[in-house]
Amino acid sequence: MSLFSVLRTPGWRRSVLLRRALAAVLLLAALLLALRDAGSSGPRALVFTRAVPAGEVVSRDDVHPVTVPGHLLPASALRDPAEVEGRVLAAAAEAGEVATLSRFVGKDLSGSFVGNITTMVPLRLAEPEILPLLHHGDVVNVVTDGHDRAGTDVIATGGRVILADTRESPGTLLIGLPEEDAHRVAAASLGTPLAVVLTPTLPK
Incomplete structure (x- = not known):
């Protein structure tokens, strides 16, 4: 009896044939799943599930783990969602x-800069309109007016922009500086308006 005839005729033979065909399909599906898992057994890392603006506090829902080829995996890639919970993003991230x-505010970020950038200090600028022009990593000098004399007083040089948060008015600028310079800037901000001057390179 031909296969076509068996399939057309109800009975024990057709039932056995259909069961064997179903078993073969299930076995093939299991094999394909095993091959897929074997092909995705590389290192896993967290990626952003949405575009996240600078200054936003990141939650577990903003990331999910995926397999990343080893040669494309950054050395400081995060793998556990608990590692990003409550961290503040220094620069906008894409989905x-x-x-x-190094994408989050913290000692790892300040340590990624060349030089002795060890301390971060927040500033409310005298002219907050400049904040949208500043980006993470920019080099700035902190200045104030010369009071009774012409010109300006330079409070610190070679600061690195950690975060320019413009989500609320008037906005906040977070810069990284050597510890002594950071203390001087923080003290000056208590009694005088401060501004920053964007410089193209680090001072030598």
Whole structure:
């Protein structure tokens, strides 16, 4: 009896044939799933599930783990969603971008800059309109007016922009400086308006 005839004729033979065909399909599906898992056994890392603006506090829902080819995986890539919970993003992130320690405000970020940037200090600028022009990593000098004389007083040089948060008015600027310079800037901000001058390179 031909296969076509068996399929057309109800009975024990057709039932056995259909069961065997179903078993073969299930076995093939299991094999395909095993091959897929074997092909995705590389290192896993967290990527952003949405575009996240600078200054926003990140939650577990903003990231999810994916397999990343080893040669594309950053050294400081984060792997556990608990590692990003409550952290503040220093620069805007795009959906699908790998989350790394150096993208968040903290000692790992300040340590990523060349030089002795060890301390971060927040500033409310005398002219907050400049904040949208500043970006993470920019080099700035902190200045104030010369009071009774012409010109300006330079409070610190070579500061690095950590975060220019414009989500609320008047906005906040967070800059990284050597510890002594950071203390001087913080003290000056208590009694005098401060401004920053964007410089193209680090001072030598």
